[in-house]
Amino acid sequence: MKGRPAARAVRLEPASAARLSCTSLWGEFLVSLAMLSALLLLVVQTASASEQPIGFSHTAHIEKASMQCTDCHEGATSRDSAGLPSIRKCMLCHQFIATDLPEVVRLSEYWERKHEVPWERIYGFAKTAAVQFRHAPHARAEIACSQCHGDVASMTVAVKAVTHTMGSCIQCHRDNSATDDCLACHF
Amino acid sequence: MAEQTTQQAEQGAERTPQWAMAIDLDRCTGCEACVVACASENNVPTAGEDQAAMGRTKHWIRIDRYYEGEFPDIKVKYRPVMCQQCDEAPCEPVCPVNATYQNAEGLNVQIYNRCIGTRYCANNCPYTVRFFNWFAPEWAAPLNLQLNPDVSIRPAGVMEKCTFCAHKIKRAKLDADAEGRELADGDAQPACVQSCPAEAMVFGDMSDADSKVAKQLGSGRSGQLLESLGTKPRVFYLEKAD
Incomplete structure (x- = not known):
C-alpha cells in the first residue's frame, strides 16, 4: 500500500524526462528540475507514507x-x-515521560479509552x-x-x-x- | 582430546535424522483419533457434502478396514494410511515443476508455492494419499479461529498431503536448539502419533539404532504397504507373522 504513491512518482519521472529532453540548456534545466521534483516527491511521500495511528519515532x-x-x-x-508492544508497555514510561508531546497525548487518549494502538x-x-x-x-x-x-x-x-x-x-x-x-x- | 570431542560434537550436529514411522496394526483399534488430530493440526478442511459425493474429501490420514471371515465370525483389521514418504516415490518424477521432492531427512516434501496443480503426482501415487484443492478452503466462523498458524493454508489449485508434521519436527529442532541440546528421540512427534491412545504409532529417526522406531523396525514383524512396487516407504506396518 505504502509503496504505491512512491512508485507512481518514479514512473512519472522518466516520462516527463523523455518529453522534456530538448537540445537546449533550458531543456536540460527542465529535465533536472523534473527529476529533482520527482525525487523530492518520492522522499516526501515515503516519509509521510506511513499510515500509523501515532507518529512513533x-x-x-x-x-x-x-x-x-x-x-x-x-x-x-x-x-x-x-x-508489537502493548500499550501497557508504552505507558510504563509515558505516564511520566514526555507527556506533553502531541503524539504522546494521542497515545494517552488510546490509553484512557482502554484501547490498544492499532499499529500497522x-x-x-x-x-x-x-x-x-x-x-x-x-x-x-x-x-x-x-x-x-x-x-x-x-x-x-x-x-x-x-x-x-x-x-x-x-x-x-x-x-x-x-x-x-x-x-x-x-x- | 578436547579437539576430538569438539569434532565429534560437530559431527553429531551435522547428523541428518532419517524420519520413519512404525505402526503396530495389532495395537490399532481403528478409533480414528489420529484422523481427527491430523485434520485439526494441519488445517485440513472438510470438503462438504456435495464435494464428498464426488470423492473430493481430504484426509491426510485415513483408516483402511479389512474384514476377515463371515458374520458372525468376523474379524476387522484396521490400517492407518497416510503419505508413505517413499524413498522411491512415484509422485516425484512426474511433477513437471519439482514441487515435490525428497529432502535430506527422507521427507517427501510438497511445496505449495511451486505446485501448479497438474495432479500427475496424485494420479501416480499407489497409496492415494494426495489431495487436490479444487476450491479455496473455507472454515465457517468461528472455526477459522482454531486454525494452526504454524501450517500454511493451501490455496485452490495446489496439491497437499501428509508432511509427517514437518512443522512439528521443525519446532522440536528449534526448541532443542534454543535449549542448546541435541534433538532427542521422541522430541518430534506428528499429531497422529501423539494422539494415538493405543500407542500403536511410533515416530523417530531410524538411522539412530537406539531410537524407539529403529527397535520396532528390527522386531521382525515389520513390513511395508504394497512392498512389491518397490516404492520403499518410510512408514512400516507391524503385524503378527502368520
Whole structure:
C-alpha cells in the first residue's frame, strides 16, 4: 500500500524526462528540475507514507533514549514473531515521560479509552504466501535486526527499507551455510 | 582430546535424522483419533457434502478396514494410511515443476508455492494419499479461529498431503536448539502419533539404532504397504507373522 504513491512518482519521472529532453540548456534545466521534483516527491511521500495511528519515532527511542529493539519487540530473540508492544508497555514510561508531546497525548487518549494502538505491520508475509518465518533461530545465529529491517534506529516512523524476497533469504542462507531446503520455510 | 570431542560434537550436529514411522496394526483399534488430530493440526478442511459425493474429501490420514471371515465370525483389521514418504516415490518424477521432492531427512516434501496443480503426482501415487484443492478452503466462523498458524493454508489449485508434521519436527529442532541440546528421540512427534491412545504409532529417526522406531523396525514383524512396487516407504506396518 505504502509503496504505491512512491512508485507512481518514479514512473512519472522518466516520462516527463523523455518529453522534456530538448537540445537546449533550458531543456536540460527542465529535465533536472523534473527529476529533482520527482525525487523530492518520492522522499516526501515515503516519509509521510506511513499510515500509523501515532507518529512513533524509532530514532528518539533508540538513539536518544538508548533503548534496544528487543525492549519493545520482545519476541525477536525468543519467539516466532518479534511482536508489537502493548500499550501497557508504552505507558510504563509515558505516564511520566514526555507527556506533553502531541503524539504522546494521542497515545494517552488510546490509553484512557482502554484501547490498544492499532499499529500497522510493515513487515511480514501474507497468510496466503505459504511462507513461515521464525525470529528466534535468526537471533541465535546473530543476524542483526538491521540486516532484514534496515537502519530502523535512524528512522522516525518505521518504513519498509528492505524488501524480503526469496532471493534475499536464500542468498543470506547460502552465505551463512544455513539450509536451503524449500521445507525450511515452506510448509 | 578436547579437539576430538569438539569434532565429534560437530559431527553429531551435522547428523541428518532419517524420519520413519512404525505402526503396530495389532495395537490399532481403528478409533480414528489420529484422523481427527491430523485434520485439526494441519488445517485440513472438510470438503462438504456435495464435494464428498464426488470423492473430493481430504484426509491426510485415513483408516483402511479389512474384514476377515463371515458374520458372525468376523474379524476387522484396521490400517492407518497416510503419505508413505517413499524413498522411491512415484509422485516425484512426474511433477513437471519439482514441487515435490525428497529432502535430506527422507521427507517427501510438497511445496505449495511451486505446485501448479497438474495432479500427475496424485494420479501416480499407489497409496492415494494426495489431495487436490479444487476450491479455496473455507472454515465457517468461528472455526477459522482454531486454525494452526504454524501450517500454511493451501490455496485452490495446489496439491497437499501428509508432511509427517514437518512443522512439528521443525519446532522440536528449534526448541532443542534454543535449549542448546541435541534433538532427542521422541522430541518430534506428528499429531497422529501423539494422539494415538493405543500407542500403536511410533515416530523417530531410524538411522539412530537406539531410537524407539529403529527397535520396532528390527522386531521382525515389520513390513511395508504394497512392498512389491518397490516404492520403499518410510512408514512400516507391524503385524503378527502368520
